[in-house]
Amino acid sequence: MSRVPDHSERLYALFAAQIDGELTPAQRDELNALLLESTAAQELYVDLVAQHSELSRIHRGLGPWGDFDIPKLDLSELAVSHGEGFKAAVMRWSRHPAFVSASAAVILICCGLAVWLATDNWDPHRSDIAATNSEIARLVWSDEAVWDGDAPNGGGMSAGQQLMLCSGLAELKYKTGVIVILEGPANFTVGGLIQVGATEDDDSDTRPSLLISSPSNSGYLAFGKLLAWVEGPQAKGFTIQLPNAAVEDLGTEFALQVHGDGASDVIVLTGSVDLSCAPDQDTPRQRIRMTTGQAAFVEAGGETLTRRRVVDYRFINAMRRRLEASRNDPAALQNDATIIAHWKLDGDANDSTGSHPGKLGGDTDFVAGRVGQAAKFDGDGDFIATGTDPLPKSNFTIAAWILPDSTTERMYIAGTQRSGDKGAFLMVGHNGFLAAVFPGIDRNRDAASIIKTVAPKNWTHVAMTVSSTDGLKLYANGSLVAMDGAMTSQQSVSNFTIGRRPDKPPTDDRYQFWKGLIDDVAVWKGVLTNTQLRNVVNLGAENFNRGVASALPKR
Amino acid sequence: MLDARGDHPGDECDSDAQTERYVAMMNRHQVQLVTYVESLGLEYQTALDLVQETNLILWRKRHHFRVESSFWAWACKIAYHQVLHHRRSQSRDKLVFSEEVLKRLADVSQTRLEFFGDHQRQLRLCLQELSPRQQSVIQWRYQQDTAVGSIADRLSTTPNAVSKLLQRARLALIACVQRRIAVEAGQ
Numbered sequence: 215m216s217r218v219p220d221h222s223e224r225l226y227a228l229f230a231a232q233i234d235g236e237l238t239p240a241q242r243d244e245l246n247a248l249l250l251e252s253t254a255a256q257e258l259y260v261d262l263v264a265q266h267s268e269l270s271r272i273h274r275g276l277g278p279w280g281d282f283d284i285p286k287l288d289l290s291e292l293a294v295s296h297g298e299g300f301k302a303a304v305m306r307w308s309r310h311p312a313f314v315s316a317s318a319a320v321i322l323i324c325c326g327l328a329v330w331l332a333t334d335n336w337d338p339h340r341s342d343i344a345a346t347n348s349e350i351a352r353l354v355w356s357d358e359a360v361w362d363g364d365a366p367n368g369g370g371m372s373a374g375q376q377l378m379l380c381s382g383l384a385e386l387k388y389k390t391g392v393i394v395i396l397e398g399p400a401n402f403t404v405g406g407l408i409q410v411g412a413t414e415d416d417d418s419d420t421r422p423s424l425l426i427s428s429p430s431n432s433g434y435l436a437f438g439k440l441l442a443w444v445e446g447p448q449a450k451g452f453t454i455q456l457p458n459a460a461v462e463d464l465g466t467e468f469a470l471q472v473h474g475d476g477a478s479d480v481i482v483l484t485g486s487v488d489l490s491c492a493p494d495q496d497t498p499r500q501r502i503r504m505t506t507g508q509a510a511f512v513e514a515g516g517e518t519l520t521r522r523r524v525v526d527y528r529f530i531n532a533m534r535r536r537l538e539a540s541r542n543d544p545a546a547l548q549n550d551a552t553i554i555a556h557w558k559l560d561g562d563a564n565d566s567t568g569s570h571p572g573k574l575g576g577d578t579d580f581v582a583g584r585v586g587q588a589a590k591f592d593g594d595g596d597f598i599a600t601g602t603d604p605l606p607k608s609n610f611t612i613a614a615w616i617l618p619d620s621t622t623e624r625m626y627i628a629g630t631q632r633s634g635d636k637g638a639f640l641m642v643g644h645n646g647f648l649a650a651v652f653p654g655i656d657r658n659r660d661a662a663s664i665i666k667t668v669a670p671k672n673w674t675h676v677a678m679t680v681s682s683t684d685g686l687k688l689y690a691n692g693s694l695v696a697m698d699g700a701m702t703s704q705q706s707v708s709n710f711t712i713g714r715r716p717d718k719p720p721t722d723d724r725y726q727f728w729k730g731l732i733d734d735v736a737v738w739k740g741v742l743t744n745t746q747l748r749n750v751v752n753l754g755a756e757n758f759n760r761g762v763a764s765a766l767p768k769r
Numbered sequence: 770m771l772d773a774r775g776d777h778p779g780d781e782c783d784s785d786a787q788t789e790r791y792v793a794m795m796n797r798h799q800v801q802l803v804t805y806v807e808s809l810g811l812e813y814q815t816a817l818d819l820v821q822e823t824n825l826i827l828w829r830k831r832h833h834f835r836v837e838s839s840f841w842a843w844a845c846k847i848a849y850h851q852v853l854h855h856r857r858s859q860s861r862d863k864l865v866f867s868e869e870v871l872k873r874l875a876d877v878s879q880t881r882l883e884f885f886g887d888h889q890r891q892l893r894l895c896l897q898e899l900s901p902r903q904q905s906v907i908q909w910r911y912q913q914d915t916a917v918g919s920i921a922d923r924l925s926t927t928p929n930a931v932s933k934l935l936q937r938a939r940l941a942l943i944a945c946v947q948r949r950i951a952v953e954a955g956q
Contacts, residue, residue, distance in 0.1 A: 222940065223936070226936050226939070226940065227936075230932065230935070230936065232810075232865065234917075237865070239862070242865060245865070245866075246866060246867050246870045249866070249870045249873065249874065250869065250870055250873070253873075253877065256873055256874055256877040257877055257881060258943070259808070259874065260808045260874065260877050260878045260881045260882070261881065261943050261946075261947075262939065262943070263804065263807050263808040264804050264808065264881070264882060264885065264888060265892060265939060265942055265943060265946075266807075266939075267803070267804045267807050267813070268804070268888070268889055268892050269892075269907065269911045270813070270911055271800070272892075272893065272896075272911070474796065474799065475799075
């Protein structure tokens with residue numbers, strides 16, 4: 215064991231200056247010189263740091279609840295008010311060197327660890343979740359979301375549904391109006407915990423956790439980061455239960471972070487919340503009210519709460535940007551895309567949703583495709599017609615896998631058309647440009663990629679999204695290749711066709727028959743996000759809402 | 770071709786026993802890693818960020834870890850590179866240590882903190898061996914984040930005297946921890 219070195223007093227003085235943030239450049243040089251002198255000095259320094267670190271941990275949770283004084287945060291950099299001020303603040307942070315570090319931290323620890331940590335915190339309560347079948351919230355948006363297990367199927371969620379978000383952002387909207395943004399890794403359950411065996415006769419003050427009076431307006435964050443925005447009469451009282459406490463909202467915006475050890479940060483951005491906890495059955499539940507700009511730290515056991523010496527609320531930024539976008543663009547909240555037609559083309563032309571069955575024309579065949587089987591068109595009279603129109607006027611997505619035998623002539627992929635009038639369709643043009651076309655009375659409107667976007671004898675995933683606010687976007691293999699902000703809607707015509715032009719052209723050679731393979735054609739009501747589109751490319755159309763991003767093996 | 774669930778082999782979170790052990794080791798070393806990074810001249814919040822990035826790399830490289838080797842040494846190596854990477858984004862005046870000192874501290878810290886759990890346990894016992902006055906100063910300093918000047922007011926003494934008191938308390942704790950660990954090790 216090393217002895218404390220002779221120059222320990224000077225080393226200690228420099229260390230003290232450093233931890234107090236008062237180290238001058240001259241002292242810094244002196245500290246470096248001292249540490250270069252001997253291993254003993256290095257060992258003393260490491261011991262001092264370790265001791266300081268551990269003393270901070272030991273004492274971080276010793277403050278009693280009763281006389282707890284929550285400090286006010288300076289939220290000026292975060293801009294509590296919404297609008298340009300906030301955006302400017304975000305930009306300032308984004309230029310701040312610390313933001314780089316925080317952005318990296320957004321990725322946080324890996325999925326496996328996060329899930330493990332979450333499960334560790336989670337298991338004791340699982341049986342307490344009140345499961346229901348009725349939808350209480352929807353997944354309305356996600357970005358770079360990677361899920362462990364299934365993402366909400368179709369976006370809808372009932373009480374008791376657990377979300378394991380490995381990474382990325384996800385936004386939930388409750389029917390009560392509450393918006394919750396999650397940042398992965400996170401383990402969140404829609405609907406709160408119900409106290410097992412709790413009755414109205416129970417003395418609520420002796421319960422270890424809150425009895426959730428309204429599972430439809432609550433959630434349980436076992437691990438990770440969350441931002442909640444609560445506004446409106448139905449939303450009031452929204453409660454988030456944590457492993458060690460509960461936060462009941464009183465009309466506000468607040469952020470939470472549950473750490474790996476179960477400790478929690480609670481930060482109130484606007485309004486007020488009631489924060490309550492009880493470490494065990496024998497301890498009365500304690501409750502404090504927090505208001506705008508206040509932050510609190512609850513120890514892992516929930517027995518103590520203390521203010522943080524350094525409140526780092528940078529983790530909120532990414533989630534707040536999303537919340538701001540949602541509040542400024544109500545259309546974004548409508549992004550609850552649902553698949554409304556899906557021709558898998560696995561040996562037949564049936565629509566797996568059952569609404570738009572296709573009929574084979576010519577001698578259309580089925581062969582091994584990109585996802586299961588694909589339809590094989592010989593370019594000489596083969597096609598699939600539905601006689602219906604699954605395309606909404608606006609806010610929709612259509613996608614397909616295509617493999618043309620050649621790109622020497624114009625070929626029709628899928629869509630609707632009445633010449634000089636109505637419809638919307640996808641096509642491949644000479645030299646492999648991809649185009650989306652909306653026929654119109656005055657003129658056709660189209661958006662087209664550069665040539666060679668589609669290569670002959672290669673699979674390409676093609677998609678177009680049509681938004682009432684953003685117009686048309688055209689994608690190849692999940693990447694944006696063309697757009698037209700004016701193409702915000704199309705005129706319906708009931709002749710959705712795959713593999714050739716739907717309406718009768720002036721001459722048969724202008725049917726633009728497809729020659730090659732087409733697979734997995736699908737239509738969604740709603741504009742798919744980039745993440746959802748990537749899911750379609752990587753996982754197939756029916757898995758558009760699943761979050762496990764993976765690459766298909768090359769064929 | 771996709772399988773029936775649309776999965777691609779290897780994308781699911783691993784769940785076998787080896788992965789669980791690896792994750793357990795990661796979790797067991799979290800506090801140690803934060804302290805290790807702090808000992809390299811980084812503030813607590815920055816250390817937390819860097820350990821999170823370290824965790825990400827530890828997870829990505831989990832298949833490269835050899836079970837017969839030291840997880841702590843493996844984790845320190847990755848954390849050290851994160852610190853170096855972080856330093857490159859900092860202006861020179863923000864850096865506490867030169868690269869030479871940093872390297873030496875990294876080596877010492879890795880060795881010193883390997884059995885950090887023992888240090889933590891003994892520190893708690895040693896706190897009780899401090900004089901009441903020293904205990905009060907430590908408590909004010911850490912529990913209530915009270916400035917030295919304010920502690921001096923409470924004790925009706927000078928800030929310099931409080932600094933000295935803190936110094937003696939901290940060095941006494943270090944000596945106590947070293948003594949207890951040595952006794953426990955039978956030295």
